[in-house]
Amino acid sequence: EQIIAIVPAAGIGSRMGAELPKQYLILNEQTILGHTLDCLLSHPQIDKVIVALNPQDDYFANLSQASHPKLQSVTGGKERADSVLAGLQLADSGAWALVHDAARPCLTHQDIDKLIASAATFPQGAILAAPVRDTMKRTSREGVITETVCREQLWHALTPQFFPVAELSRHLTAALAAGALITDEASAMEWAGIMPAVVTGRADNIKVTHPDDLQLASLFLKNSI
Ligand code: C5P
Numbered sequence: 001e002q003i004i005a006i007v008p009a010a011g012i013g014s015r016m017g018a019e020l021p022k023q024y025l026i027l028n029e030q031t032i033l034g035h036t037l038d039c040l041l042s043h044p045q046i047d048k049v050i051v052a053l054n055p056q057d058d059y060f061a062n063l064s065q066a067s068h069p070k071l072q073s074v075t076g077g078k079e080r081a082d083s084v085l086a087g088l089q090l091a092d093s094g095a096w097a098l099v100h101d102a103a104r105p106c107l108t109h110q111d112i113d114k115l116i117a118s119a120a121t122f123p124q125g126a127i128l129a130a131p132v133r134d135t136m137k138r139t140s141r142e143g144v145i146t147e148t149v150c151r152e153q154l155w156h157a158l159t160p161q162f163f164p165v166a167e168l169s170r171h172l173t174a175a176l177a178a179g180a181l182i183t184d185e186a187s188a189m190e191w192a193g194i195m196p197a198v199v200t201g202r203a204d205n206i207k208v209t210h211p212d213d214l215q216l217a218s219l220f221l222k223n224s225i
Contacts, residue, residue, distance in 0.1 A: 002047050002095040003116065005040040005160070006087035009033055009102030010054040010076025015209055022208055023102040024059045027218045032208055035105035035221060037065040043112055046098065050090050052076035052083035081182045085172050091165045098160040099168075099185050103208045106220040107160070111201045115162050118199045125163035125194070127186050128201030129155040158201050161185040167194070 013022030023033040030038075033051075040049045050072050053060050060066055060073065074090055076083030084099055091097055096119065100107065111128055118126040136149040163185055171192040175182050182188050186196045204220040206213060 002092055003045050003098065004048045004050060004091050004095050004165075005043075005046050005098045005100060006084055006091070007033075007036060007040065007049065007051045007100055007102050008076060008080050008083040008087070009060075010052050010057075010083040011080065011103075012054065013103070016211060018211075020059070021054065021057075025208075025214065027105060027214065028221050031059075031063060032105045032217070033060075033102045034063055034065055036100065036102050036107065037063070037068075037071065039105075039107045039109065039112075040098075040100065041065060041068050041070050043109055045116060046070070046112075047095075048072060048091075050074060050087040051102070052087045079176075079182075081172055081176055081188065084185065085169065085176070088165055088169045088172070093166045093169075095165045096162060097165050097168060098162050100160040101207055104159055104205055105208065106202075106204050106206060106217055106224065108202060108205075108224060111205060112160065114201070115160055115199050118197060119162065122197040124196055125161070125167075125186075125189060126197040126199050127161040127184070128158040128205065129198035130158060130201055130203050130205075131155055155198050157184050157186060157198075158205050158207075159184070161196070163189065163196070 009023050016022040024031050074086045132151045132154040136151050137145045138147040172188040175188040175191040180191045
């Protein structure tokens with residue numbers, strides 16, 4: 001089966017408070033998006049990488065990866081899900097898609113391999129996830145604890161998330177049209193009653209969101225084993 005990767009990279013990264021969109025910040029001599037694309041483009045089982053860009057993107061064309069023969073770009077949309085859908089439009093309907101955040105540059109081939117292999121057991125699709133480590137609290141709006149939430153069977157949803165292209169397109173489109181809260185691909189599948197599996201991924205596959213994350217990601221990229 002054909003496997004493609006879709007990289008939503010159309011966000012502006014407002015929580016970072018930087019002048020550049022966060023995927024274009026430099027970590028260890030290379031942009032965050034560059035690290036992410038290198039990992040996906042060099043994976044032997046990935047046939048094509050589709051990156052969804054902001055219509056105002058002035059930076060992508062300067063990346064050394066921009067001219068890679070396995071890479072295609074598309075204009076993204078208003079929400080992350082719209083950007084993913086734009087990417088899915090360039091995919092073969094019989095293929096499987098690995099959807100991976102541009103802002104997760106510390107991805108490893110080892111985790112991609114694990115996720116791809118899981119399709120033999122979980123034909124409905126699966127996502128990389130990390131078990132919750134800390135004690136979890138629910139609070140009131142005022143920030144006062146109302147409850148300790150049992151952390152057993154609680155996971156951080158990471159990416160890539162791995163689904164058949166046709167099903168993911170269909171359920172993402174329907175869930176968006178229904179106004180459902182869709183913050184990752186799995187939530188669109190769940191909305192349609194399809195329950196994806198979790199595959200334990202590495203905890204260093206962080207999403208660079210706040211300025212503090214830059215130092216961590218830089219360290220993880222240097223020490224990746
Ligand atoms: O904002 P957040 O960190 O959740 O974004 C996750 C990923 O989705 C980022 O890589 C961002 O560039 C992408 N995104 C997108 N289109 C949007 C919003 C976010 O491709 N409209």
